[in-house]
Amino acid sequence: MAKTVLEVKDLKMYYFTSRGVVKAVDNVSFELKKGEVLGLAGESGCGKSSLGFTLMGMPTPPGKIVGGSVKIDGREIVGLPEDVLRREIRWQKISMIFQGAMNALNPVYTIGYQMIEPLIYHKGMEKEEALDRAMKYLELVGLSPEIVYRYPHELSGGMKQRVIIATALILEPEVVIADEPTTALDVVVQAQIINLMKKLKKELGLSMIFITHDLSILAEISDRVAIMYAGKIIEIGDSQKIYYEPAHPYTQKLLAAIPRLHEDVDKLEFIPGQPPNLIKPPSGCRFHPRCPYAMQICKEQEPELKEIDKDHYAACWLL
């Protein structure tokens, strides 16, 4: 049995806005094993990116972690002071590949300068040694090592995304969070980046959380999948089970909404209505106003995540 590298329990992260408290991440629990890719999916505004940033210990203001625990490699990070987080956790233990690689690099510094910064800061390396390491990582992601001397504007979108991936891996973190790493890329480049991530997973045994709203991309890489709705995980399990025997009506609807490339679909399904306001989420099951099977109990009581099969959990009163 592979060891657990990330353990999240009852995590709560709320945004304290002038309009009220937005419960963006509400009682989320899951585990990530070494060498495993967990896919995190849901519509925009369901809290998946908020969860990613919370795991990094950096909820976007006015967000605050209200409760729960996040253990990376056994070490609790909720409640650690910012300087400890920065020195010992972030990028060393857990790192992130950001959405929109185009804007994540500083245009006035060379790629090398930006890549060696964490090595000098965290590992106290000399510049020469750090550059060597940066070149090694660039080769690993399929780029030529001499790119360390180039500036971001000289690279294409796909190359920049590779640089971002190399930078996220350079301190050999236990966990990598990839937040929509392929949006804004063309299909061919997207497929190349997914291939790269598969290769890295295999060669380095990466443990990764892959966040996207696109269930097709998620299927390409995830071992397990978690579906989020309105700040909660409503279904989680082995990816084959999620794709072929989805238990929650929301998951079923999401999957039926994808047009297939080689299949004739008469009519795509869609979910009427829109995701709820997280300041005042609906009572009971948060999906009930949009659920075609909603019953009385759904409006009154909130369903818990229930084991319905081996490694397959869902939160729904129908089960």
Add this chain to the structure above:
Amino acid sequence: MAEPILKVENLKKYFPIKRGLLGALRGEPPRFVRAVDGVSFEVYKQEVFALVGESGCGKTTTGKLVMKLLEPTDGRIYLEGKDVTELKTQEEIKAYRRKVQMIFQDPFSSMNPRFRIYDVLEEPLLIHGIGETRAEREELIYKALEMVKIVPPEDYVGRHPHMLSGGQRQRVAIARALILNPTFIVADEPVSMLDVSIRAEILELMKELKEKMGVTYLYITHDLSTARYFSDWIAVMYLGRIVEMGPAKVVIDNPIHPYTRALLAAVPEPIPERRNIIKELPIKGEVPSAVNIPPGCRFHPRCVYMEKGLCDVKHPQLIEYEHNHWVECHLAGKI
């Protein structure tokens, strides 16, 4: 066969690049971005014609040329048999715009944030002088909103765009295009900014309107799965040219051009057992710039089947490989 609604013939759009004073003095030849470089196709009534390709392939420029938002460098566009490129006066262009409408990609920026939904929909009516009285216009606006299922319309006409969700906004954008009862709609990536669940809803709506109201679409997209679902015809563009064209299912299920094959291989599919397989992509390198278009077949530097002495020298012709299935490749049928 009936006459096509829209016919595009050898359409070209070159954007000049500034040489600068020094360049001009040195007598450097002017350079151009060849965004659209000889595109021809026909669209028939109540059909959806999809232009598919990666960013920079010229698909949006083609759409803008059809809308007459840009003037072509060369080539002809006919709408219902009438040459559109000849239209010069304001009146003629205005009359044309009434027949051809556009749905834009981003529903967040395609509407004036200070307008109410009522104003957004009234504007085209005022511009084209439709509806004598306010009551008549209101009637048309309500009808258009009901058509795109923004119901009850009374609840929405007074709202501002920011008070609607992305899906609702895109539906208002569709209503705005439909309110003039156009013959032809150019839909430029209408669903690419939307969530998967809402995407399906908008596609279903557009499909329904096609069947009910006989709308004809030019659907511009990078997404082959939605193109297959929504379109009757697919044309794949690469560096300003159509490299393969045919009925949607034929192009997707039996692709001939190596570029189409590579694009199709790159499409992610919701099949989790493939997660540990690294898919071979039959394509090399990256898209070259449209300023320095490679000689011969413009795809040859990236093509895995490239034949030296043929593909890198001679420009291939768009040939009818099988009935209604057109391919621009020297090796069509041999690979």
